Amino acid sequence: MTIIGIDLGTTNSLVSYWSENGSQLIPNALGKLLTPSVVSLDEDGKVLVGEIAKERMITHPEFSTSVFKRYMGTKKKIQLGATTYLPEELSALVIRSLKEDAEHYLGQSLHEAVISVPAYFSDAQKKATKRAGELAGLKIERLISEPTAAAISYGLHLNEAECKFLVFDLGGGTFDVSILELFDNVMEVRAVAGDNYLGGEDFTETLISMFLKHHSLIAADLDRKTQALIRKQAEQAKQAFCESKKVTMSVSKDDASLTFDISLDEYETATKPIFQKLKVPIERALHDAKLKIKDLDAILLVGGATKLPLIRSFVSRLFGQLAYAHVSPDEAVAIGAGVQAALKGKHAMLKEVFLTDVCPYTLGTSISIRKAQGFHESGHFLPIIERNTTIPVSKVDRLYTIYDNQKVINVDILQGEARLAKDNIFLGELNISVPPKPAGTEAIDIRFTYDINGLLEAEVIVISTGLKKTLVIEKDPGAMTPEEIAQSIAHLAQLKIHPRDQQENRLLIARGERLFEENIGSLRHEIGQLLRSFEDLLDQQHAEQITAERDRIKAIFNSIDAQGGL
Incomplete structure (x- = not known):
C-alpha cells in the first residue's frame, strides 16, 4: 500500500510518493505541483482549495x-461565511484535496501519509497537524521536520561521505534553522531553532505597510476586498523585485487609482528589522550545536521565500558562501517527505537512511528556590530535558520537600526557555502524596521521556514509598476534545470538494471575476462579456468547444494580467 508524503505549507502545499525513479511530486487537478494553501466556500457550499480559492480571496474575501x-x-x-473553522480543520481540507489528487493520479485509495512540520513547531502544533491529517481521512503515524525532509532530498544528491549542513528554511509563515550532520547513511540533527511567526508573509506585510503609510491609510478602516487587493499588489511587487530594482503598486479605490513607486534600496532598508530577527535563531542553533560558521560544509535553501534575491544575498553575506539551490526550494520538503514515506513503508528499492531528531524546546518543571534571606521563592523553571537534546530521550531529576509535614508535591510540566515558570507553556500537572516528615527528608524522582513522535511522558516516584504516578502529555493548549474531533469529522465529511473535472473551468471563472473587479471601463465590459459567453457554453456541455474557448479566454486573461490591467 502506497504511503504518500505531504508538505503542508503556509503558502503552498505539495504531495509526493516513492516510485522506481525516486521521490516524485504529484500534480493537482490543474496539472500543477504547487497547491496554494487557500480555502474558500462557493455559493453552493462546496469547498474550493488552491488556485480557485486564491482567486476568490479578492472577489469573495468573506468566504x-x-x-x-x-x-x-x-x-x-x-470564519468563512456563517461557519467557523479551527486551523486544523482548514488544513484538513487542503490535505483532503491533496489526497484526492494523489488517489486520482495513482489510481488507488490512500490511507496513510507522512506529513512535514516546521522543526520549531511545539507539541501542540505538531499534534494539531497530525489531527488535520486524520480529519482528512489519513492515518498519520509519522511526522517529519521540514528541514530534515529537505536535508534528505539534498543529501541523496550531495554524494558526500560526511557533511555538516545548515538548513535555512524560510516559508510563507515560519522560519526554521536546522543544523544536521550526514555520515554513513545517518542524518543526525545537531540543533534546531526558529520562529513560528516569521516568514515570507512578513516581507509582504512590509510592502503593505509602506503602501498604507504613503497614502495615509489605516488598514482597519478599509473593507476586506480593498485589503485583499492591496495584499495581492504587495505580493506581486515582492516577486517583481526578483527582476527589477523598482516596482509599482496600484490599487483602485473609490473610482481612483492609488499608486506607489518603490525602489529596491527603499525595500531593503524597510526590511532590515526582519533580517535582524532572522539572525537570532541562526546564532542560537550554531551555539547549541557548538559550531562556528566556518565549520559548515553547506547551506541549504528551503521554502518559497528563499527564492527572493534579498534573502539569497543575505544568506551569502552572512555565511560567506553560496547556498545550495539545485533542488527547488518549493519542492525539497515534499521530496524528502516522499522518501520518508518510502522508508516507513520499508520500500525494497530504498537504501535505509537513519534519522535522528532533537527536542526543539526545553521541557521542565517549576521549583522553589531558597533565597539568601532564608525563605523559599516559588515559580522558578527547572529544565529537565534541554532543547536540542537528541530524541528519544529519558532524563530524571530529584526534588525534595521544602517545608515540615508537607503532604503533597505538585509537579507541573512546562515547555519553554524562560527563567520563570509563568513565562513558559503549561502542558499538564501531577499531584503526588508524600509522608509528612521534616523539610528535605522526603524526595521524589521526576522522569521525563520524550519519543521520536514528540510524545512526552512524565513519571513521578516517591523515593520512600515507591508510589508512582504517570502522565502522558496528549492534551495540549488548543487541542480538540474527542467530542469536538467526532463533530469535526462529521462536518467535514458533509462538505463536498469541487469536482476535479470542473476545476479548470471554475478557475477561469474565478480569475475572470477577479479581473472584472480589478478593472473599469471598456476592459471591464470585455471581461464581463467573455465570462457570460463562457458560462453559456458550459451550459451546452460541448467538451471540445469548452476546451478551445477556455484556452482562448485564458490567453486574453494572461495578457491582461501581464499588462497590469489598466
Missing part, C-alpha cells in the same frame, strides 16, 4: 482564507 498554518495548535476560530 476565503489563507495563512491558517500560523495558528495551528490554537483555539483561533476562522
Whole structure:
C-alpha cells in the first residue's frame, strides 16, 4: 500500500510518493505541483482549495482564507461565511484535496501519509497537524521536520561521505534553522531553532505597510476586498523585485487609482528589522550545536521565500558562501517527505537512511528556590530535558520537600526557555502524596521521556514509598476534545470538494471575476462579456468547444494580467 508524503505549507502545499525513479511530486487537478494553501466556500457550499480559492480571496474575501498554518495548535476560530473553522480543520481540507489528487493520479485509495512540520513547531502544533491529517481521512503515524525532509532530498544528491549542513528554511509563515550532520547513511540533527511567526508573509506585510503609510491609510478602516487587493499588489511587487530594482503598486479605490513607486534600496532598508530577527535563531542553533560558521560544509535553501534575491544575498553575506539551490526550494520538503514515506513503508528499492531528531524546546518543571534571606521563592523553571537534546530521550531529576509535614508535591510540566515558570507553556500537572516528615527528608524522582513522535511522558516516584504516578502529555493548549474531533469529522465529511473535472473551468471563472473587479471601463465590459459567453457554453456541455474557448479566454486573461490591467 502506497504511503504518500505531504508538505503542508503556509503558502503552498505539495504531495509526493516513492516510485522506481525516486521521490516524485504529484500534480493537482490543474496539472500543477504547487497547491496554494487557500480555502474558500462557493455559493453552493462546496469547498474550493488552491488556485480557485486564491482567486476568490479578492472577489469573495468573506468566504476565503489563507495563512491558517500560523495558528495551528490554537483555539483561533476562522470564519468563512456563517461557519467557523479551527486551523486544523482548514488544513484538513487542503490535505483532503491533496489526497484526492494523489488517489486520482495513482489510481488507488490512500490511507496513510507522512506529513512535514516546521522543526520549531511545539507539541501542540505538531499534534494539531497530525489531527488535520486524520480529519482528512489519513492515518498519520509519522511526522517529519521540514528541514530534515529537505536535508534528505539534498543529501541523496550531495554524494558526500560526511557533511555538516545548515538548513535555512524560510516559508510563507515560519522560519526554521536546522543544523544536521550526514555520515554513513545517518542524518543526525545537531540543533534546531526558529520562529513560528516569521516568514515570507512578513516581507509582504512590509510592502503593505509602506503602501498604507504613503497614502495615509489605516488598514482597519478599509473593507476586506480593498485589503485583499492591496495584499495581492504587495505580493506581486515582492516577486517583481526578483527582476527589477523598482516596482509599482496600484490599487483602485473609490473610482481612483492609488499608486506607489518603490525602489529596491527603499525595500531593503524597510526590511532590515526582519533580517535582524532572522539572525537570532541562526546564532542560537550554531551555539547549541557548538559550531562556528566556518565549520559548515553547506547551506541549504528551503521554502518559497528563499527564492527572493534579498534573502539569497543575505544568506551569502552572512555565511560567506553560496547556498545550495539545485533542488527547488518549493519542492525539497515534499521530496524528502516522499522518501520518508518510502522508508516507513520499508520500500525494497530504498537504501535505509537513519534519522535522528532533537527536542526543539526545553521541557521542565517549576521549583522553589531558597533565597539568601532564608525563605523559599516559588515559580522558578527547572529544565529537565534541554532543547536540542537528541530524541528519544529519558532524563530524571530529584526534588525534595521544602517545608515540615508537607503532604503533597505538585509537579507541573512546562515547555519553554524562560527563567520563570509563568513565562513558559503549561502542558499538564501531577499531584503526588508524600509522608509528612521534616523539610528535605522526603524526595521524589521526576522522569521525563520524550519519543521520536514528540510524545512526552512524565513519571513521578516517591523515593520512600515507591508510589508512582504517570502522565502522558496528549492534551495540549488548543487541542480538540474527542467530542469536538467526532463533530469535526462529521462536518467535514458533509462538505463536498469541487469536482476535479470542473476545476479548470471554475478557475477561469474565478480569475475572470477577479479581473472584472480589478478593472473599469471598456476592459471591464470585455471581461464581463467573455465570462457570460463562457458560462453559456458550459451550459451546452460541448467538451471540445469548452476546451478551445477556455484556452482562448485564458490567453486574453494572461495578457491582461501581464499588462497590469489598466
